[in-house]
Amino acid sequence: MERKVLSVGMVGVLIALLTAVLAPASAQAAATPSTSPKVIPHLTTEVNPTCQDGYACAVIYVDDSAPRMRYVFRFYYYQTYELSNWNMSGWAVNRQTGTAKMRLLDQYGGLIDCVPPGHYASPHWGPVWKIQLTPNAC
Numbered sequence: 127m128e129r130k131v132l133s134v135g136m137v138g139v140l141i142a143l144l145t146a147v148l149a150p151a152s153a154q155a156a157a158t159p160s161t162s163p164k165v166i167p168h169l170t171t172e173v174n175p176t177c178q179d180g181y182a183c184a185v186i187y188v189d190d191s192a193p194r195m196r197y198v199f200r201f202y203y204y205q206t207y208e209l210s211n212w213n214m215s216g217w218a219v220n221r222q223t224g225t226a227k228m229r230l231l232d233q234y235g236g237l238i239d240c241v242p243p244g245h246y247a248s249p250h251w252g253p254v255w256k257i258q259l260t261p262n263a264c
Contacts, residue, residue, distance in 0.1 A: 157210075159197050159209070159210065159211045159213075159251075161210070161257075162207065163205065163207060165199050165201060165207065167186075167197040168197070168200070169196070169197055170195070171196070175198045177198075177200065177219045177221045178221065179221050179223070180202065180221065181201060181202055181221050181222065182201045182202075182220045182221065182222055182259055183198060183199065183200050183201070183221065184199045184201070184217075184218045185197070185198050185199075185217050185219075186199075186212055186216040186251055188214065189214070196216070201228070201257060202259075203259065204226075204259045204260055205258070205259060206257070207256060207257045207258070208256055209251070209254060209255055209256060209257065212252070213251060213252050214250075214251060215248070215250050215251070217247065217249075218230065218241055218246060218249065219246040220242060220244065220246070221243070222243050222259065223243060224243065225242075225262075227240055228240070228257065228258075228259055229241075229256075229258040229259075230247065230249055230254045230256075230257060231255060231257070231258055232256075233255040235256065237264065238253060242264075
């Protein structure tokens with residue numbers, strides 16, 4: 127009888143080990159996009175999130191899940207913002223006034239795109255390392 131109990135116990139341990147080894151690993155969550163200086167994003171499922179007058183906004187799709195989640199960053203001050211973990215698609219819109227530009231820059235500061243007031247761009251954010259708000263021409 128002891129041998130049978132030991133065998134049943136061993137079978138239970140083996141099943142538990144096999145389950146742990148063969149179970150699919152959970153998908154690792156993507157890192158949250160961020161900026162420096164810090165701009166706090168708004169997470170939404172809105173198809174067309176609003177960008178208020180006076181701001182330049184960037185939208186990043188979180189993943190391909192449904193409903194599709196989006197991070198919305200609203201930039202206000204003339205400066206250069208360093209981007210981290212911006213790896214998905216999305217769009218940029220410039221709602222600043224006057225001649226203010228929204229520049230999308232690569233890792234070396236080279237110009238990828240320049241968005242004048244009242245316009246938008248649809249970049250894949252991977253190659254964009256910086257967003258620069260400036261009153262100067264592109």
